Structure formats: structure tokens, C-alpha cells
Amino acid sequence: MSISKSTDAVDLGTRAEGGGCESSETGHRRSNGYSEECLGRLEPNGNIPKDGSLHRGWERLAGGDSVGRPPMSASSDSRLLDEQGRSEARVVLRHKRPPRPKSECLLSQDSRVSKRYSAFGGDSPFGRQEAYIKQDMLGEGSYATVYKGYSNLTQQTVALKEIRLQEEEGAPFTAIREASLLKELKHANIVILHDIIHTRSALTFVFEYVHTDLSQYLEKHPGGLHGRNVQLFLYQLLRGLSYCHERRILHRDLKPQNLLISQIGELKLADFGLARAKSVPSHTYSHEVVTLWYRPPDVLLGSTEYTTSLDMWGVGCILVEMIAGVPCFPGVRDVSDQLDKIFRVMGTPDPRVWPALTALPNYKPERLGRYRARRLADVFPRMAEMPHAESLANRLLHLAPERRAAADAARRHRYFGDLPALLSSLPDTASVFTVPGVRLHPEPKHFAPAVLKMAEQLRKKH
Amino acid sequence: MSQALRTTTLGSNVIRNENQLQARKGLATRSTNNAQRAVLGEIGNRVKGLSVNNGPVKAISADARKPLVRSKATSSIRQKVEAPPKPVESKPFSALEENKKLNAYSSGLLNVDDIDVEDSDNPQLVSEYIKDIYLYLRYMEDKFRVSENHLRDSKITGKMREILIDWLVQVHLKFKLLHETLYLTVAIIDRFLQVDSSISPAQLQMVGVTAMWIASKYEEIYAPEVNDFVVIADKSFDEEQMRVMERQILSALRFDLGRPLPLHFLRRNSKAGCVDNRQHTLAKYLMELSLQEYSLAHLRVSHLAAAALCLSLKVLQDEETEGWTDVLTHYSFYPENELRPVMCQLASLVVKANEKLNDSRAKRVAVARKYATKKCLCISVLPELSGPVITELAAEAAV
Numbered sequence: 003m004s005i006s007k008s009t010d011a012v013d014l015g016t017r018a019e020g021g022g023c024e025s026s027e028t029g030h031r032r033s034n035g036y037s038e039e040c041l042g043r044l045e046p047n048g049n050i051p052k053d054g055s056l057h058r059g060w061e062r063l064a065g066g067d068s069v070g071r072p073p074m075s076a077s078s079d080s081r082l083l084d085e086q087g088r089s090e091a092r093v094v095l096r097h098k099r100p101p102r103p104k105s106e107c108l109l110s111q112d113s114r115v116s117k118r119y120s121a122f123g124g125d126s127p128f129g130r131q132e133a134y135i136k137q138d139m140l141g142e143g144s145y146a147t148v149y150k151g152y153s154n155l156t157q158q159t160v161a162l163k164e165i166r167l168q169e170e171e172g173a174p175f176t177a178i179r180e181a182s183l184l185k186e187l188k189h190a191n192i193v194i195l196h197d198i199i200h201t202r203s204a205l206t207f208v209f210e211y212v213h214t215d216l217s218q219y220l221e222k223h224p225g226g227l228h229g230r231n232v233q234l235f236l237y238q239l240l241r242g243l244s245y246c247h248e249r250r251i252l253h254r255d256l257k258p259q260n261l262l263i264s265q266i267g268e269l270k271l272a273d274f275g276l277a278r279a280k281s282v283p284s285h286t287y288s289h290e291v292v293t294l295w296y297r298p299p300d301v302l303l304g305s306t307e308y309t310t311s312l313d314m315w316g317v318g319c320i321l322v323e324m325i326a327g328v329p330c331f332p333g334v335r336d337v338s339d340q341l342d343k344i345f346r347v348m349g350t351p352d353p354r355v356w357p358a359l360t361a362l363p364n365y366k367p368e369r370l371g372r373y374r375a376r377r378l379a380d381v382f383p384r385m386a387e388m389p390h391a392e393s394l395a396n397r398l399l400h401l402a403p404e405r406r407a408a409a410d411a412a413r414r415h416r417y418f419g420d421l422p423a424l425l426s427s428l429p430d431t432a433s434v435f436t437v438p439g440v441r442l443h444p445e446p447k448h449f450a451p452a453v454l455k456m457a458e459q460l461r462k463k464h
Numbered sequence: 465m466s467q468a469l470r471t472t473t474l475g476s477n478v479i480r481n482e483n484q485l486q487a488r489k490g491l492a493t494r495s496t497n498n499a500q501r502a503v504l505g506e507i508g509n510r511v512k513g514l515s516v517n518n519g520p521v522k523a524i525s526a527d528a529r530k531p532l533v534r535s536k537a538t539s540s541i542r543q544k545v546e547a548p549p550k551p552v553e554s555k556p557f558s559a560l561e562e563n564k565k566l567n568a569y570s571s572g573l574l575n576v577d578d579i580d581v582e583d584s585d586n587p588q589l590v591s592e593y594i595k596d597i598y599l600y601l602r603y604m605e606d607k608f609r610v611s612e613n614h615l616r617d618s619k620i621t622g623k624m625r626e627i628l629i630d631w632l633v634q635v636h637l638k639f640k641l642l643h644e645t646l647y648l649t650v651a652i653i654d655r656f657l658q659v660d661s662s663i664s665p666a667q668l669q670m671v672g673v674t675a676m677w678i679a680s681k682y683e684e685i686y687a688p689e690v691n692d693f694v695v696i697a698d699k700s701f702d703e704e705q706m707r708v709m710e711r712q713i714l715s716a717l718r719f720d721l722g723r724p725l726p727l728h729f730l731r732r733n734s735k736a737g738c739v740d741n742r743q744h745t746l747a748k749y750l751m752e753l754s755l756q757e758y759s760l761a762h763l764r765v766s767h768l769a770a771a772a773l774c775l776s777l778k779v780l781q782d783e784e785t786e787g788w789t790d791v792l793t794h795y796s797f798y799p800e801n802e803l804r805p806v807m808c809q810l811a812s813l814v815v816k817a818n819e820k821l822n823d824s825r826a827k828r829v830a831v832a833r834k835y836a837t838k839k840c841l842c843i844s845v846l847p848e849l850s851g852p853v854i855t856e857l858a859a860e861a862a863v
Contacts, residue, residue: 129715171690172707173714175681181719182682186604198719200711248596279722310593408592 127155128197134208136162145174145275150211153196159211160196164204176275177205183251183274190433191242193262193272209272213265216320217258223445226327229388230443231267236321237418237425238269238434243317244409245430246271247310253277256316257296258323267442268433280309292316294333294340299351300403302337302344304363311403317412318398325391326382337364342371348401349375356402390417579736579795598732601724602797605765608723610651612762614658622758624665628653628672629756630828635673635696637834639688641680643748647725648679650755652713655723659716667709670701674709682721726751729769729796736795737773743785745843746776749835753813756828760809770796771806775857778807779848811857814849821845 127133135152140161142148151162165177184195184207197208216235220227227235239261246253253260255276262270276292292301298315301308322330331347333340345351350373353359378395379386385395394417397407407415413426424437434440580594615622629650636646652675657663663671673693680687690703730751734744750772754760760768773796774788781787788800820826821836821844835844848854 170703172677172710173681175687178678178681178714178719178721182721185718185720186722200715202711247593249600250593250597410592 129199131199131201131206133197134160134162134199134206145176151208153208156196161209161211163207163209165206167203167205173200173205177207179276179278180274181207183277183279186249187246187251187274189242189245189430190268190428191238191270192245193270210270212262212268212270212272214263215259215272216261216263216269216324219263220258220323220327224327225446226384227324228443228445229325229391231445232321232324232388232391233418233421234267234434234440234442235261235263235269235324236317237413237421239271239317239320240409240413241434242269242271243313244413246277247313247409249279251277251279252308252310253313253316255292256313256320257293258320261320266435268435294337295319295329295331297340298403298406299341299344299348299401300362302341303359303365305403308403310408311406314398314406314409314412315403317409318395318406321391321395321398322378322382322385325385325388327384330382338369344401345371345373347376347378347381348399349373351401358402358404388417390415390419393417579791598729598795601728602766604722605724608651608655608720609764610654610658610762614654614762615758617661618657619661619664620657620668624668625653625657625758625761626756626828628668630830631669632672632676633752633755633830633834635676635693637830638696639680639692641676641688642683643727644725645676645679645683646752647727647755648683648721648723649676651723651725652679652717652721654761656713656716660712669697670705670709671713673697674706674713677706678710678713678721724765726765726769726772729766730773733769733773733792733796737777737789737792739773739777739785742841742843743773743776743780745835745841746780746846747772749831749840749843750775750810750814752831752835753817754810756831757809757813760806763806766797767803767806770798771803771810774800774803775807775810779846779851779853808857808861811854812861814854815858817844818850 133153133155135154137150137152140148140150146163146165149162149164151160152158153160165174168174181195181198184192188194193212194210195207196210199206199208214222226232239256243253243256251274253271253274253276255273256271260271260273262272264270292298292312296316296319298308298312301312319330331340331343333343350370351359353367359365377392378399379392385392394407394412394415397415398412400406418425422437422439425434425440428434428437615625632649633646636649649672653672656671656675673696677687677690677693690706693706694701694703727748730744730747734747737743739747747769751768754763754768754772770792773792777785777787788803793799817829817832820829821832832844834840836842
């Protein structure tokens with residue numbers, strides 16, 4: 003299943019109706035707006051190579067000690083690291099925790115600071131740089147920097163996502179799609195885009211400020227989250243996602259970093275840079291989507307004809323991660339390792355059960371390990387403590403995309419049976435926390451095994 | 465205008481430029497082995513004409529038939545109507561109006577086939593969401609409408625618009641872009657010219673090219689680079705001017721690029737009508753012809769898509785074709801009598817295109833020439849397009 007760089011590059015060019023078939027001349031594929039140099043250095047899976055030459059930005063963030071550390075990037079996400087968070091990250095990251103892989107194709111090195119001016123005014127107070135005060139940096143992604151800010155228009159704290167414009171190619175396609183799609187989406191579980199400031203040197207999106215994200219929340223509460231909170235987070239994720247899917251929008255980059263969590267526990271989908279509106283039937287899309295750990299097996303095997311099922315696999319991974327406290331399928335290196343991680347748990351797929359499998363471009367059965375499916379509750383023991391969680395996870399983590407549950411169906415799963423019935427009829431823009439009885443529970447304290455053992459012995463003595 | 469629109473004609477100049485262009489850009493390095501998507505292959509499960517022994521058009525088992533009175537879409541809309549009033553901005557799908565319309569059509573049609581019922585196994589067709597999606601697209605097309613005679617305050621005329629779009633069709637073909645990109649380009653141009661009346665004829669070509677650049681970024685996996693567009697326009701403006709224009713357009717459109725395209729509706733209609741490849745391609749030809757026609761620019765895209773298919777079915781009638789069925793009326797949202805005026809206009813466009821095809825020196829004939837190729841099934845030179853159906857409808861338009 004190892005894919006050489008060149009075949010991968012050729013696969014990238016697959017396109018739909020009206021597309022051309024021309025021969026490769028340069029060997030490099032140029033993604034719009036990103037320098038050839040940069041793309042040429044990508045690993046086949048789209049991650050940054052290990053030589054450390056590309057992630058200077060992250061080193062600064064993580065303390066500058068880069069020797070032997072696996073590739074790491076702050077990714078495209080709106081990682082909301084405040085000063086304190088950054089020092090925490092420094093401590094956490096220096097140790098064994100495996101690095102989170104980054105989103106695909108969001109690489110840019112241009113970080114020159116140039117003079118800003120407002121190109122267009124009009125009479126509206128919106129769209130103007132002066133209306134916002136830029137405060138601390140919250141996080142630095144590969145194509146954007148996120149600042150905490152203050153809006154003089156609405157008198158509230160906001161998050162300013164500053165996208166550096168390409169010297170040549172103007173507004174990056176990711177920014178164009180993100181802005182256009184987010185403007186269509188007004189939902190309590192999707193981050194609100196308040197304003198857009200477009201100047202010569204930068205494009206700034208003004209978002210509502212949300213104080214953390216699920217990735218940080220999981221790091222802060224190791225060992226898995228409170229069962230009730232898992233339920234609430236997942237329900238909100240599905241709510242936001244079915245709203246997107248009903249509007250023919252695929253997120254294509256679901257992962258804990260892109261799920262913002264407010265102080266009271268509201269979950270908001272963010273980072274629509276890889277999202278796109280799909281037509282029905284779908285185009286052929288790039289299969290270089292979704293961060294490796296959350297990428298479904300059909301797409302890992304080269305399918306470009308995915309649809310809403312793409313996002314649903316990610317939901318399954320996130321459910322397991324919230325319960326277990328560790329990533330569900332933390333592949334290292336490349337696509338084949340990622341597939342191996344998945345098949346070790348879910349079993350190697352059988353073409354008799356999943357007939358379309360054999361038609362997938364990168365399906366090479368001889369290169370896949372043969373594993374029998376295991377029960378999720380055996381692999382992630384904490385899952386057994388939560389009623390029906392395993393059943394829902396199985397519905398979401400079906401290897402064959404057509405059998406994966408849709409967001410609407412998943413919301414009706416009996417795993418959510420004990421949530422207030424009122425939740426299913428909430429208006430789009432109402433938060434689930436407006437329903438009486440719905441609240442965030444304090445997270446359980448997990449002790450190290452040695453501590454638990456000692457407690458056990460003490461109990462026996464008495 | 466013809467001076468303003470300085471272009472490399474698609475003759476020797478472009479061909480000369482092509483090699484240098486391809487050497488530079490990602491377009492050229494596309495894979496050689498990618499199969500072209502079959503025009504109709506994925507639209508539905510019951511597309512006829514793909515295999516010979518397909519049987520009668522509506523070979524649906526009785527249990528596959530189900531009344532649509534409480535289809536998922538309608539019921540979810542009802543739910544939304546009953547929801548407490550919300551601020552205007554987030555009002556879903558202009559629900560009330562849609563609901564009325566749906567009822568108006570479905571009340572007389574209790575036995576319309578549910579064309580999605582057999583698709584639950586095919587995730588490409590997202591049968592769970594399809595009805596919601598199309599209601600949403602109807603809402604979006606109204607939200608971002610182009611008004612009738614939208615160039616009335618502008619220095620741009622309908623004729624200039626026609627010249628521009630004709631040229632863009634050629635650029636689109638040259639760059640081998642997706643069909644969606646062409647429709648989105650025209651939609652961006654129209655919506656921009658509607659709000660910005662300061663654009664002069666000299667700037668028009670740059671507006672067009674920049675619109676295509678933005679559309680490519682939105683739709684394509686690999687958009688052409690800015691320099692490709694500058695070169696194809698014979699360097700009558702530079703890259704920095706295009707970047708400024710990009711900001712101007714995006715800010716005028718407030719980054720709203722999600723307006724649905726006629727193609728989205730045509731695919732749905734083609735599925736509902738179980739049409740064959742030729743009928744679908746002819747409808748596409750008619751829609752593309754209409755892109756240049758200023759008097760049709762304000763039309764709802766769903767209306768255009770329905771009229772194009774309806775006319776196509778009339779022209780390419782065979783014993784299997786039942787014309788504009790109840791199913792088509794239901795899924796396209798339009799009964800045939802509402803489509804007739806548009807069909808007449810489309811027919812007169814075809815008559816005009818036929819004349820131009822016979823005249824080797826004719827101008828603005830890019831669409832018809834494109835659809836005369838084998839790849840487009842030689843659809844624009846079909847003898848049926850000179851037949852009585854077209855001439856009669858065109859005559860009706862003249863009256």
C-alpha cells in the first residue's frame with residue numbers, strides 16, 4: 003500500500019466532466035496559491051516531511067527544541083492557544099504524546115508583514131480594519147494567524163483570523179470557500195463569521211470568540227470525558243453537521259482541533275477552509291482531504307467520490323477519542339500505516355461484504371495486513387461503561403461508506419435516548435443549553451494506575 | 465467594445481502560447497489516465513439509454529411508488545414553519561412560500577414516483593438529504609437573484625456582455641475547466657455588474673477574467689494561475705490589476721458565491737425524467753446558449769434548467785419519451801405552461817445559432833461550435849434542431 007510520491011501526484015489531477023487529460027511535464031503538482039517549492043516537499047500523504055525544514059513556525063511555538071521531533075505543525079486550525087496554553091503546549095509536546103497530523107494542502111511560508119490599508123470602505127462600519135483592536139496571538143496556523151481581538155462595533159471579544167495573501171495568487175481558494183460557505187451557515191453549532199476585512203496584504207475573518215477547542219479540552223482532561231459530556235458534545239457535532247449536509251456542504255476536515263468548545267460547553271464547528279459545496283451527484287474531488295487520523299478508509303484507498311459519509315467517519319473517530327481519551331486511529335508515517343491502524347481494530351475489509359472495495363484505485367489486498375474485527379469495547383474498555391455508545395460507534399465507523407450512518411440518523415440513535423426530547427425540535431440558532439436540565443458536567447479526575455492500585459489496597463485493609 | 469476586448473483570438477496566437485502556458489501551470493500536469501465522467505452515468509439509478517435492454521421507462525415496482533404528500537422535505541419544512549419566528553436573516557428556505565408551492569403541485573399528484581427511493585445504497589446521490597438540498601437551492605437562487613435588465617444603470621450593454629461571454633466560453637474550453645466554473649463565472653459577472661455600475665467597457669474584459677479566476681478557485685481542484693488569465697487576455701491588464709479587481713468583486717458580492725447553478729437543477733430534472741444522454745446534452749447546449757442572452761440573464765436558474773430540458777425532450781422525442789410528465793413537474797417545480805415562454809426564447813436562440821453555424825465568418829458562435837464536436841455528441845448540428853418544433857416555437861417568440 004505504499005504510494006510513491008509520483009503516483010500520488012498524478013492521482014491528484016483526477017477531475018470530472020470536462021476535465022483534461024494531459025501528460026505530466028514537471029512532475030510537480032501545483033496547488034493554487036502555494037509555492038511549488040513547498041508542495042514539492044510534501045510527503046505522499048500531504049504531511050510535512052521530517053527534515054524539519056518546513057515547520058519553523060511551530061518550533062517557535064513549542065520552545066525551539068526540534069531535534070528528533072516528528073513533524074508537527076500548528077495546522078490550519080484556529081487553535082486557540084493563549085499565552086498560558088502555549089506554555090502548557092510546550093510542556094506537553096516535549097514529551098511522548100504523538101503529534102497531531104495537520105490538514106492537507108494548507109501550507110504557506112509567506113509571513114512578511116506589510117502595511118495594511120483598507121481598500122474598500124463604503125458607508126458600512128463593517129469590513130474596516132479600524133473597527134477591531136488586535137490583541138494577543140492565540141495560535142499560528144500554516145496559512146493564517148489567529149488573534150484575540152475586540153470589536154468596537156459590537157463591544158465584544160472576537161477572534162481575528164488573519165490570512166496572509168499570496169504575493170501572486172490573491173485570495174487563497176481555502177479562504178474564498180471558507181468565507182462563502184460560512185456565510186450560508188447560521189447555526190448554534192457552527193462558528194459565527196461576523197465580518198470580513200479584505201486588504202491588499204491580508205484577509206481577516208472576524209469570528210465569535212470561543213475560548214477553547216476539543217483538542218485542548220481533551221488534553222486538559224486526560225483519560226476520557228464524562229459520559230454525559232461526551233453525549234452532549236457528540237449531539238451538538240451531529241446537529242451542526244446535519245445542518246451543513248442539508249445545505250449540500252461537506253466539512254472535509256473534522257478533527258478535535260476544529261471543534262471549538264465554549265465555557266458552558268457549546269460545541270461549534272470551525273475551520274471550513276477545506277469544506278466545499280458539492281453538487282449532486284458529486285464531482286470527483288481531491289482525495290487529499292481530512293487530516294490522516296480522521297480520514298475514512300475508502301478515501302485512504304483513493305476514492306474521490308465521497309460524500310457526506312466522509313464527515314461521518316470523522317465523527318466516529320471523535321466519539322471514540324472523547325470516550326477513550328486517546329485518538330482512535332493514530333497513524334504515523336503514511337496512508338498505509340493509517341489503514342493498518344484502522345484494520346487492526348475494525349478488521350480487514352472483505353470484498354464480499356464491501357463489493358465496491360476492489361474498484362478503489364489504491365486497493366492492493368496483498369499489501370494489507372489480515373486482521374479480524376475486534377469489539378470496540380475490548381479495544382477501548384471505557385466504552386463498555388456507556389450504554390449504546392459502542393453500537394453508535396459501530397454505525398459510524400463502518401468501513402464501507404454506504405453503510406455509515408448519516409448525521410440525522412445518528413442523532414436519533416438510542417445512545418441519545420436519555421437526552422431531553424426537546425433537543426430534537428430546537429430552532430437552528432438555539433443552543434442546546436437553552437433546554438432545561440442540559441448542562442456541562444465536571445470532568446472526572448483520572449488517577450494514575452499506581453494511585454488506583456494503592457487505593458484498592460487501602461480499601462481491602464479496612 | 466471590440467477594441468476594449470483585446471484578446472488573443474483562439475487561432476494561432478493561443479496555440480503558440482499554449483505550450484509555454486502549459487509548461488508553467490498545474491493544468492498541464494494532469495494525469496493521463498483519468499477517465500472522463502460519463503455525462504449521465506451518476507445522475508440516477510434508472511437512466512435509460514445506457515444499456516439496450518432497459519425495458520420500459522417506468523419499470524418501478526408498485527411498492528417503490530409512494531405518495532409524496534409527506535415526504536421528508538415537506539414535513540421538515542412544516543416543522544420549520546411551526547418553529548418560533550426568528551430574525552429574517554436566518555429564516556429557513558423562505559419556508560412559507562415554498563410550502564405553498566409544493567402543496568400546489570403535489571395535491572393533484574398524489575402518486576408521483578419517489579425518484580430517490582432506490583438510491584439509498586448509493587452515497588453519491590445522498591438520498592437522505594436530497595430533498596432538503598433542493599429546497600435550499602431554490603431558496604438560495606431567490607436570495608441571489610439578478611434583476612431584469614440589470615445593466616440599466618451601467619455603461620455596459622447587453623451586446624458587450626454577449627461578446628464577453630462568448631470569449632469566456634472559449635477561454636473556459638481552452639483551460640479545460642469544469643462546467644460549473646463557466647456558469648459560476650457568468651453568475652459572478654452579472655451579480656457584480658448589477659451592484660457596481662461604475663465599470664466601464666474598457667474594464668469589462670478584466671471583470672470577466674477575474675470572475676473566472678474566482679470561480680475556478682471556488683470550483684476547481686486546481687485553478688489556473690493568475691498569469692494564465694493575463695496571457696490569455698493578451699496582457700491588456702496585469703496581475704496586480706487583477707488582484708485589485710478580485711478584491712473589488714469579492715467585496716461587492718460579500719463573498720457570497722453559493723448561488724446555485726442551472727446545472728444543479730438540470731441534473732435533478734434529468735434524473736426525474738429518466739432522460740438519455742442526447743436529451744441531457746441538448747439541454748446543456750440550450751442552457752449554455754442562454755448564458756449569452758441578456759434578456760434571459762434574470763431568469764431563475766431552476767426555471768431555465770426546466771425549460772431547457774422540456775424543450776430538449778420535445779425536440780428529441782422518441783417512443784419512450786413521455787414529454788413533461790407529472791414527475792418532472794413535481795421535481796423541477798414547474799408545469800409545462802410556465803416553461804413555454806422560455807422555451808420559445810431558447811428556440812429562437814437555436815435558430816440564430818443555426819444560421820451562424822452555416823456562416824463561416826459568423827461571430828459569437830463559440831457555444832454552437834463547441835457543441836458541434838464529437839465530445840458533445842455533435843448536438844448543435846442535429847437535424848432535429850432545424851425541424852418544425854424549433855421553428856414553430858421560435859415563431860411564437862417573434863410574436
